[in-house]
Amino acid sequence: MRRTRGRSIEVETLAEFDRRVAAGAGSLSGWHLQNLDLRERGAVLRDLSVGGALFLGCRLEPADEESVRARGAVVFPEVPGSPVDVYRASLYSPEDLYDTERYADSLDARAYAWSRQPSTVDLTLAQALHDHAVDDALTAWVRGRRLVGVMGGHAVRRGEPAYADAARLGRRLGAARVVATGGGPGAMEAANLGAYLAGRPADDLADALGVVAGVPEFRPVDAWVGAAFEVLRRWPDGDESLGIPTWHYGHEPPNAFATSVAKYFRNATREAILLEVCDAGIVFLPGAAGTVQEIFQDACENYYADESSVAPMVLVGREHWTHDVPAWPALRRMATGLPMERHVHLVDSVDEAADLVLR
Known part of the structure; x- marks a missing residue:
């Protein structure tokens, strides 16, 4: 949670900096100033006590940077050569x-x-x-939101029944919760698309599915993402959802339907965070190794949790999860006799999955 009161506070906008100074702040001790352009605040900084302040990626005039360092502040400069803002204060769009x-x-x-x-x-x-x-x-973004995860394979093509099913699932879940996915193509994109159109008639989703079906695969990326942005232009101001992709899988571009994107470089961090934020449960659509990893990583969390902390796990596709990729027998055996037992389910349809998660 972002700290705005107490001995340590986070200041992420110039307006907030100005407001706090105008309110009488004389010391920046304990302040974490992140990604601010302070080049026109030199006179203000010289009048303040800055010992114990932390400047993260802030832009300062050379003389002002030297001054705040000499007076006890810690300055983390920009890292040379990075194309990303390493001190960004918000998620990506x-x-x-x-x-x-x-x-x-x-x-x-x-x-x-x-x-x-x-x-x-x-x-x-x-x-x-x-x-x-x-x-x-x-951490700041998820506060006050209930998130339900949809996990599934990146290889699902637009225009396939499995893609439409994932979109319908996202639409149903998005009407009551905030949908979170791995942020990539395939089933992940479909679920974010459905969530984006959760507040619109079902016919709009059907029309949007028709638009993207014209470019079924994410290679080449330009045509694939172009079709997605065409949907966003036709149906602006959709409902929010979250994508958590990773540059570790850079060959899988992020989908454009997640309105907020938490993109990480480290995949291990991304996987753990993705499962952690889905406090309202996770639906696992048919997938391969990546989805299996997510199933058992989530199962590990539920295995050691007390019942009040267990989040539902719903696997969709009896044939797939019992025979093609037999994760269900191991999951069911693991859950037997534990609080998580009544929270793990195997179903055949996305409607059954939505009913279980939203009940």
Whole structure:
């Protein structure tokens, strides 16, 4: 949770900085100032006690930076060469990541290419600082929201029945909860699309599915994301949902239907956070190794939890999870006799899954 009172506070906008100073603040001790342009606040900073303050990625005139350091502040400068803002104070939007006409020139593509460089101290430090900032922003974002997760494979193609099913699931869940996915293509995109249109008639979702079906696969990215932005133009101001993708899987572009995106460099961090924030339960659609990993990582959390902390787990597809990828027998055996036992389910349809999660 972002701290705004007490001995340690986080100041993330210039307006908040000005307001606090105008209200009589004489000392910045305990302040964490993040990503502020303070180049026109030099005179103000010279009148304040700055010992114990932390400046994270703030822009300061050279003389002012030297002054605050000399008076006891800690200054973390920008990391050279990073295409991402390592001290960002908010989650990404699709427009942030797809900020150019050509995907190859976009922030998302540039960040992935940068992350594939040989490891250096600057590179690993920038990625760690960035992921910490995203984690902090996500902690503030989820507060007051109930999130339900939809996990599933990236290989589901637009236009397939499985894609439409995932979209219908997202629409039903999004009408009552905030939908969270891994933020990628396939079933994840479909669930975010359904959640985005949760407040609109079912015919709108059917029409949107028709629009994106014209570009069934996410390669090439330009046509794929172009169809998604066409949906956003036709149906603006949709309902919110969350995507938590990773540049570790940079070949899988983020979908444009998650209105807020917490994109991480470290996949292990991303996986743990994705499961943790889904306090209202998770629906697992048919998938392969990645989805299986998520099932048992979530099962581990529920295995050791008391009943008041267990979140529902619903696997969709009896044939898939019993025979094709037999995760269900192991999950059921693991749950036997524990508080989680009555919270794990195997069903055949997304409507059954939604009924169980929303009851």
